[in-house]
Amino acid sequence: MSCHPEARKIFEGVASRHEFYAMLNRHNQSPFDEERSSGRRYAGEWFEISEADHDRMFEILPPLFMRGDHFAMREFQAQSITSVFFTLRIDGRFRWFHAYCDLADAGSVNRMRGAIIERESRPVRAMSRAEKLEHIWSITGPDFRAYADQRFAAGFAGRRIVMVFSAAQAAIRKLVADLTDEEIAVKLPVQFRHLGEPVAA
Structure with missing residues (x-):
């Protein structure tokens, strides 16, 4: 992908297991066009998950890679877009997140981490x-x-x-x-x- 996709929070709160899978499938009805086949429809999306779901996804398959506070799934959603799971310490406590990152872009994971921390560190709860x-x-x-x-x-x-x-x-x-x-x-x-x-x- 040639441009950096904007990080987009797509769900408020911690997703239940049912909601987690529903969000992985939230574009199943979309046309098989360039947006979908290139992965642009997914890239940049993120939401919060439970620690249990984070750990379960780690155990499903050996990760493509694991570095510090995140790991990437071996299976790709489209082209170079895959699921990246974060464990982030925000305001003194650990929280867990799922995001779609473009691994062809060397900076995508770091930008995603920064976007999640910036968004979730706001002192007043709000939604745009x-x-x-x-x-x-x-x-x-x-x-x-x-x-x-x-x-x-x-x-x-x-x-x-x-x-x-x-x-x-x-x-x-x-x-x-x-x-x-x-x-x-x-x-x-x-x-x-x-x-x-x-x-x-």
């Missing part, structure tokens, strides 16, 4: 609009989300859509990026609905 949208995509079942295909307007092709319900309770499909603040609030779990936007340092 982009993080809320990623969380919604991660927790929405496959029957209620999809990638736009030939049935949609040309500008929608390949973009993520979710089902929303109108005031009349009619189900409509809408681009994830176009969800209103009210629609985002309805789709987020109750405990995340009133989290503020992060404040820039």
Whole structure:
């Protein structure tokens, strides 16, 4: 991959085992286009996991490599994109994370580590609009989300859509990026609905 993908937190909180596997499969409905085959659709995504799931993934196969606070899976998601698992000490306690890194880029693992630590070291809990949208995509079942295909307007092709319900309770499909603040609030779990936007340092 020729450019550095932006690190993107795709789930708020510590993922359960079921949620962990769901996020590994969150793009299964996506078209087999260049974004998917090159790995760009995955690169940069990260989320927090439990210590037990971190250790279980380490034991599944011998890692491709292990260095200090991280190890990489031997199996690649696409081209040079693979799962990297981190054990990071943040605010005095250990936490565990999964991320998709591009191993063709020598700096990708270090940038990912830095992005996770910077994001999780914020003193006030908050979610950006982009993080809320990623969380919604991660927790929405496959029957209620999809990638736009030939049935949609040309500008929608390949973009993520979710089902929303109108005031009349009619189900409509809408681009994830176009969800209103009210629609985002309805789709987020109750405990995340009133989290503020992060404040820039």
